[in-house]
Amino acid sequence: MLRNGFFLGVLAALGALPASVTAQADNATLYGMRNSIGDISMSPDGTQLAYIQPARDRGLVLFVASAEGGEPKPVFQSDGAPWHLAWCSWASNARIVCTLYGVYDPGYGYVLPFTRLVAVGTDGRNMKQLGQNSLNSAYGLRQFDGQIIAWPAADDGQVVMTREYRQEEQTNTRLASVAEGVGVDMVDTASLRVRRIENPRIDASRYLADETGAVRIVGVRSTDAQGMMRDLMIYSYRKPGSRDWKPLSRVTSEGDAFDPEAVNAERNLAYGFKNKDGRRAAYAVTLGETAPETLLFAHDRVDVGEFIRIGRTGRVIGVSYTTDKPEYKLFDEEYAALAARLQKALPGLPIVNFIDASRDESRLLLFAGSDTDPGRYYVYDKASRKLGEVALARPDLEGRPQAEVKPVSYPAADGTSIPAYLTLPPGSDGRKLPAIVMPHGGPSARDEWGFDWLAQYYAAQGYAVIQPNFRGSAGYGDDWYVENGFRSWRVAVGDVNDAGRWLVKEGIADPAKLAVVGWSYGGYAALQSAALDPDLFKATVAIAPVTDLKALVGKARNFTNARLVSDFIGTGPHLVEGSPVQQVAKMKAPVLMFSGDQDLNVDISQARSMEAALKAAGKPVEMVTYPGLDHQLYDSSARADMLRRSDMFLKKTLGLP
Known part of the structure; x- marks a missing residue:
C-alpha cells in the first residue's frame, strides 16, 4: 500500500522466517517452494554476500552474511503486498541498493507495474529512497525509478543511476520543477546528495555508461504522431571526453542493426548484437567516426544469448549460447582457463555461471547446477584457489533423486x-x-x-x-x-x-x-x-x-x-x-x-x-x-x-x- 507518497507496509518488521520444509512434505510443497536464493551479490571487498530469500509465502527478506560463513543477518523485508524485493547489490561495503517491484492500481481501473530504488545500511539503518517519493506528479504518473548504470570506483556509497522526472508544481508557491523525461544522476545513497550527469530528456529511454561512470550511449525510442511507440530505437554515442552526440545505429526487431549492451572505456568499444546469416551474433564497435565493427562470435545453428560480464565494472569476458545444452565462449584468457578448472572441480555440475566479483576480481561468486541439481553457490578465491560452497538454490530437495x-x-x-x-x-x-x-x-x-x-x-x-x-x-x-x-x-x-x-x-x-x-x-x-x-x-x-x-x-x-x-x-x-x-x-x-x-x-x-x-x-x-x-x-x-x-x-x- 502507498500513503503520503511513501511506503507503508513495504518494509515489514522482521519476524520468524519459515522453517525448512520437512522430509515428509508432499512433492507439491517441495517443488512449489521458491528458490532459497532470489538474488545474490558480493561486496566490493569480497568479504560479504547479500542475498534475497523467500519468507511467508510471497514475502522476501534481504540478508547479509560473511563470505566465509557464519550466521546471516536479516536487514529488511518486503511483504509482497504489493512490493517485492527484486534485486540487490552493493553501493559500498556498508550500504546496499535494492529494487522494489510492485503491481498496483493507481485508480485507473487496471493494475500497472511500479519500481522503487532504496538503499539501506548493512545494519538495517538509514534507509533512503533514491528515486521518487510520490505515486503521482502534477503532470503524470511516477512509475519507474530507473536503474543503476555504473558503480563508481571509489565504492563509497555513490551510484550512477537513471531517473524518471515528471513536471511538478505546488499550489500557492513558486516551487516547481519543469524537468521532464529520463536523465542520469550521481546519487549519494546515504545523504541523497545529487550531482546531475545528464539532463532529463523527454525522448530518452536508455543510457549506457562505461566503467568510469561516463555516459557514452543514449537510446531514443521513436514514436508516431499520437505518441505510440514505433519499432525503432535510435542510438547515439559520444567520443571519450566529448559531450556531443554522434549517430550510432537504428535498431528494429528485425535485428539487422547494431544493438548496444555495454561500453568499455579503456578500449573505446561498445559491445552489442546484430544478425549474421539470420541469427543473432555478438559484435564490438569502436566508438569513433568510422565505427568499424568486429565480429566477436556467431554460431551456425543458434543465436548468441547474452554477454558474460564480470564484477563491479561489468567488463565483458565472453558470450553465452545454447545448443542442446548451455555453452559459452570466453574471450578473456584468464577466465577461459579458470572455467576449465572449475568444470573439473565441479563434476556433475556443468552449468557454471560467474555471478559477481570483488572490485579487484580477486574473489568471485559462482553458480553451478545441472538438470538433476537445482544449483549451489560458491565463493572462489583466486590467490588461494579455494572454492567454498555458500548456499543451495533449493535446500529442501537436497538428497532427493531428480529426473534426468x-x-x-x-x-x-x-x-x-x-x-x-x-x-x-x-x-x-x-x-x-x-x-x-x-x-x-x-x-x-x-x-x-x-x-x-x-x-x-x-x-x-x-x-x-x-x-x-x-x-x-x-x-x-x-x-x-x-x-x-x-x-x-x-x-x-x-x-x-x-x-x-x-x-x-x-x-x-x-x-x-x-x-x-x-x-x-x-x-x-x-x-x-x-x-x-x-x-x-x-x-x-x-x-x-x-x-x-x-x-x-x-x-x-x-x-x-x-x-x-x-x-x-x-x-x-x-x-x-x-x-x-x-x-x-x-x-x-x-x-x-x-x-x-x-x-x-x-x-x-x-x-x-x-x-x-x-x-x-x-x-x-x-x-x-x-x-x-x-x-x-x-x-x-x-x-x-x-x-x-x-x-x-x-x-x-x-x-x-
Missing part, C-alpha cells in the same frame, strides 16, 4: 526435426507412461537444459514430460522463429501436437493418458492444440493463458506500446482461427486453468472469457484464481496449490490411481 533431462528431437508432420527435452520419472523404464507435453511461454522464448521445477514435479508424480522448442521459439534464428507463435500458430501448435504423437509412437506415452500443460503462451498452445487435433490430448492444463488475440490487441490500446502489440499479433483470419476462445466447439478434453488476478503479462480476463465460453458450450472446465498474484504466481503456497490441484485433475481425468 535428455535432449531429443522428433519429426514434425512436414519432416522438420524439432528439438526438445525429455524428462522421465526417476527409476522408470520409460514405457507406456502417463505423459505431458509442456510447451514453453513466450512465444519469443525457448526451453533450455537444466533444472525445471515444473517438469521435475510432474516427473516425480510419475509422468513423462516433453518440452518442445517448436517453430516460433526464439534462439534458433529468423527462419525458425517464422512470424512468431501467434501469427504462425498452425506451425507452432502443430509442432506441439507432433511432440505428443512422437511420445506415443516411441512407446513412451500411453495414448489414453496423454495431457498438455502450459504456462502463458504455453497455456495458449495447450488450449489451441484442440483446434488441430481434438482427440490427441485427454486433459488440458493452462496457467495464465492467452485465449483471445483480438482482446489481447484491444487491451494494449490503453498503453503506448499499442502499435507494437498490434504489429506483433497482426491482422487477418488468424485472430479468430488462432484464438482458443473461438475454438471451444472443437474441444473435447476437460480444461483446468489457473490465473493471478493481477497478471500484467496476460490479463485474467483472458482466462475468464475462456471459462465462460467453455461453460456456455457445455464443456468441462474449472478455473482457479489467486488474488493479489501476477503472472509468475510468485507465492510458495499458491504454487504448491497449483501443482497439487493440477496433479489431482490429471489423475482423475486420465484415470490414474
Whole structure:
C-alpha cells in the first residue's frame, strides 16, 4: 500500500522466517517452494554476500552474511503486498541498493507495474529512497525509478543511476520543477546528495555508461504522431571526453542493426548484437567516426544469448549460447582457463555461471547446477584457489533423486526435426507412461537444459514430460522463429501436437493418458492444440493463458506500446482461427486453468472469457484464481496449490490411481 507518497507496509518488521520444509512434505510443497536464493551479490571487498530469500509465502527478506560463513543477518523485508524485493547489490561495503517491484492500481481501473530504488545500511539503518517519493506528479504518473548504470570506483556509497522526472508544481508557491523525461544522476545513497550527469530528456529511454561512470550511449525510442511507440530505437554515442552526440545505429526487431549492451572505456568499444546469416551474433564497435565493427562470435545453428560480464565494472569476458545444452565462449584468457578448472572441480555440475566479483576480481561468486541439481553457490578465491560452497538454490530437495533431462528431437508432420527435452520419472523404464507435453511461454522464448521445477514435479508424480522448442521459439534464428507463435500458430501448435504423437509412437506415452500443460503462451498452445487435433490430448492444463488475440490487441490500446502489440499479433483470419476462445466447439478434453488476478503479462480476463465460453458450450472446465498474484504466481503456497490441484485433475481425468 502507498500513503503520503511513501511506503507503508513495504518494509515489514522482521519476524520468524519459515522453517525448512520437512522430509515428509508432499512433492507439491517441495517443488512449489521458491528458490532459497532470489538474488545474490558480493561486496566490493569480497568479504560479504547479500542475498534475497523467500519468507511467508510471497514475502522476501534481504540478508547479509560473511563470505566465509557464519550466521546471516536479516536487514529488511518486503511483504509482497504489493512490493517485492527484486534485486540487490552493493553501493559500498556498508550500504546496499535494492529494487522494489510492485503491481498496483493507481485508480485507473487496471493494475500497472511500479519500481522503487532504496538503499539501506548493512545494519538495517538509514534507509533512503533514491528515486521518487510520490505515486503521482502534477503532470503524470511516477512509475519507474530507473536503474543503476555504473558503480563508481571509489565504492563509497555513490551510484550512477537513471531517473524518471515528471513536471511538478505546488499550489500557492513558486516551487516547481519543469524537468521532464529520463536523465542520469550521481546519487549519494546515504545523504541523497545529487550531482546531475545528464539532463532529463523527454525522448530518452536508455543510457549506457562505461566503467568510469561516463555516459557514452543514449537510446531514443521513436514514436508516431499520437505518441505510440514505433519499432525503432535510435542510438547515439559520444567520443571519450566529448559531450556531443554522434549517430550510432537504428535498431528494429528485425535485428539487422547494431544493438548496444555495454561500453568499455579503456578500449573505446561498445559491445552489442546484430544478425549474421539470420541469427543473432555478438559484435564490438569502436566508438569513433568510422565505427568499424568486429565480429566477436556467431554460431551456425543458434543465436548468441547474452554477454558474460564480470564484477563491479561489468567488463565483458565472453558470450553465452545454447545448443542442446548451455555453452559459452570466453574471450578473456584468464577466465577461459579458470572455467576449465572449475568444470573439473565441479563434476556433475556443468552449468557454471560467474555471478559477481570483488572490485579487484580477486574473489568471485559462482553458480553451478545441472538438470538433476537445482544449483549451489560458491565463493572462489583466486590467490588461494579455494572454492567454498555458500548456499543451495533449493535446500529442501537436497538428497532427493531428480529426473534426468535428455535432449531429443522428433519429426514434425512436414519432416522438420524439432528439438526438445525429455524428462522421465526417476527409476522408470520409460514405457507406456502417463505423459505431458509442456510447451514453453513466450512465444519469443525457448526451453533450455537444466533444472525445471515444473517438469521435475510432474516427473516425480510419475509422468513423462516433453518440452518442445517448436517453430516460433526464439534462439534458433529468423527462419525458425517464422512470424512468431501467434501469427504462425498452425506451425507452432502443430509442432506441439507432433511432440505428443512422437511420445506415443516411441512407446513412451500411453495414448489414453496423454495431457498438455502450459504456462502463458504455453497455456495458449495447450488450449489451441484442440483446434488441430481434438482427440490427441485427454486433459488440458493452462496457467495464465492467452485465449483471445483480438482482446489481447484491444487491451494494449490503453498503453503506448499499442502499435507494437498490434504489429506483433497482426491482422487477418488468424485472430479468430488462432484464438482458443473461438475454438471451444472443437474441444473435447476437460480444461483446468489457473490465473493471478493481477497478471500484467496476460490479463485474467483472458482466462475468464475462456471459462465462460467453455461453460456456455457445455464443456468441462474449472478455473482457479489467486488474488493479489501476477503472472509468475510468485507465492510458495499458491504454487504448491497449483501443482497439487493440477496433479489431482490429471489423475482423475486420465484415470490414474
